[in-house]
Amino acid sequence: MVGLCVNVDHIATIRQARRGQEPDPVQAAVLVELAGASGITVHLREDRRHIQDRDVELLRRLVKTKLNLEMAATEEMIRIALALKPEMVTLVPERREELTTEGGLDVHGHVDEVGRCVRRLREDGIVVSLFIDPERDQLSAAARAGADFVELHTGSYAEARDYKAQQVELTRLIQSATVGRELSLRINAGHGLDYRNVGPVAAIPEVEELSIGHSIIARAVLVGLERAIHEMLAAMEKDGAGGR
Ligand code: PXP
Numbered sequence: 001m002v003g004l005c006v007n008v009d010h011i012a013t014i015r016q017a018r019r020g021q022e023p024d025p026v027q028a029a030v031l032v033e034l035a036g037a038s039g040i041t042v043h044l045r046e047d048r049r050h051i052q053d054r055d056v057e058l059l060r061r062l063v064k065t066k067l068n069l070e071m072a073a074t075e076e077m078i079r080i081a082l083a084l085k086p087e088m089v090t091l092v093p094e095r096r097e098e099l100t101t102e103g104g105l106d107v108h109g110h111v112d113e114v115g116r117c118v119r120r121l122r123e124d125g126i127v128v129s130l131f132i133d134p135e136r137d138q139l140s141a142a143a144r145a146g147a148d149f150v151e152l153h154t155g156s157y158a159e160a161r162d163y164k165a166q167q168v169e170l171t172r173l174i175q176s177a178t179v180g181r182e183l184s185l186r187i188n189a190g191h192g193l194d195y196r197n198v199g200p201v202a203a204i205p206e207v208e209e210l211s212i213g214h215s216i217i218a219r220a221v222l223v224g225l226e227r228a229i230h231e232m233l234a235a236m237e238k239d240g241a242g243g244r
Helices: 009-017 025-034 053-062 075-084 108-123 136-144 163-182 198-202 214-223 225-237
Strands: 003-007 039-043 067-071 088-091 127-132 149-153 186-190 207-212
Touching: 003 186, 003 225, 009 025, 009 039, 009 214, 025 039, 025 053, 025 225, 039 053, 053 067, 053 075, 067 075, 075 108, 088 108, 088 149, 108 127, 108 136, 127 136, 136 149, 136 163, 149 163, 149 207, 163 186, 163 198, 198 207, 198 225, 207 214, 214 225
Parallel strands: 003 039, 003 207, 039 067, 067 088, 088 127, 127 149, 149 186, 186 207
Antiparallel strands: none
């Protein structure tokens, strides 16, 4: 069964709106795990706009499933990851102006640089995933860089304006998952997934885990975190032919 790694950055975004202590993404992570998620994702950004160093340190001690640290491939972040030792690091591109991670990491254009970073993390026993667009060039570069996993960027699928466009994007994801496995990469996916569009992606046989944040936290504000997670786990099971 495909796993669900929940991104709790959005809880920290609400806290940072007042620069206060509530709501606490660490408390949220405990509830997320109790509700049946397979992991917790946090993105420690260079500008610390939501998740803080204190959060990752506490999460490292508390998370019992899996801590997936999303980060840019910078010296500062590598140092933090090596000290923290999360089970998984997902390397993502990062730009200050963006609202959220926009495109995938350009591994194809920076294979040596990314490869060096992957090696340093893997040597310390950290599983490394690269967040990439579902493209053949990026997949083969990810394999050359020595990554364990790729996380296929599902943003274009999630933003497709109609059913036909969505099917085109779904086909790209399915083909990329097949190509990735042929290259001995393990496959995760995420970005922009919600209760309506998650089924077909969860049904791709190669996909091991989905990383979902915004839609779950948005629903949790109205119905509570436990119910929001249970409903997402149910939506993932429903293989919804067509999504919308
Ligand atoms: N995967 C990665 C690499 C991301 O950067 C994000 C957004 O932080 C997500 C998944 C989750 O995206 P969303 O919040 O749209 O579910």
